Amino acid sequence: MRKKMTRYDVYNLYSALVSKEMTELKGVKFSYAMAKNTRLLKGEVESIDEMRKKESGEFDKERFELVKTYAEKDEQGNPVVKNNQYRLADTKTFTEELEKLREKFEIKAKEENFKKFMKEEIEVELFTVKQENIPEQISKGMSDAIFDLIEE
Numbered sequence: 001m002r003k004k005m006t007r008y009d010v011y012n013l014y015s016a017l018v019s020k021e022m023t024e025l026k027g028v029k030f031s032y033a034m035a036k037n038t039r040l041l042k043g044e045v046e047s048i049d050e051m052r053k054k055e056s057g058e059f060d061k062e063r064f065e066l067v068k069t070y071a072e073k074d075e076q077g078n079p080v081v082k083n084n085q086y087r088l089a090d091t092k093t094f095t096e097e098l099e100k101l102r103e104k105f106e107i108k109a110k111e112e113n114f115k116k117f118m119k120e121e122i123e124v125e126l127f128t129v130k131q132e133n134i135p136e137q138i139s140k141g142m143s144d145a146i147f148d149l150i151e152e
Contacts, residue, residue, distance in 0.1 A: 001126050003148060007118045011048055014041045016145035025135045025142075033129035037149060040125050048118070055114050059105040066101060070094035 005013070016022055017038045025031070070093060071079035071086040080087045088094050102108065128151045134143070143150075 001128055002123055003126050004121045004123050005148075006121055007044070007048055010041055010044050010122065010124060011118070013145065013148075014038065014045045016142065017041070019142075021139065022142055022145075025138055027133060027135045029133040030129055030135055033127050033133070033149065034146075036127040040127065044122065044124060051117060052114065055110045056105075056107070059101065059107060062101055062105075063098065066094065066097055070097070 017034050022034060025034075067086050067088075068079050070088050070090050072089045074080055126149055128149050129146075130151045134150065
């Protein structure tokens with residue numbers, strides 16, 4: 001079945017299809033349909049990821065260096081990380097420098113371009129699954145995520 005979807009919707013559907021919750025559901029026909037849709041959408045998702053990297057790659061590198069510069073340091077001079085986040089020694093200066101960096105890379109304009117790109121409708125091929133082949137253990141959230149793939 002061909003369907004028009006925004007890139008946001010395609011990305012969200014793909015994310016649901018590869019989620020742990022989805023991959024743990026059982027049923028040959030259901031699993032086949034979900035695997036087929038994963039493959040059908042993978043190329044579009046890769047192009048979305050590539051666009052995101054293109055828009056923010058160099059900025060992310062410099063932002064990371066900025067974070068390391070303003071991070072608290074331990075006795076060995078290494079940045080302090082707590083709960084997978086760098087602890088900043090000077091949040092005010094970091095924020096000011098980050099805003100300068102955002103202006104340098106025109107991040108607001110790039111974010112707007114990316115949002116516009118993600119809102120564009122594209123036509124994708126989807127493989128449907130009959131309602132009777134959906135596992136009974138599927139959650140409402142997962143049912144909502146794959147709603148467009150269900151044949152009634």
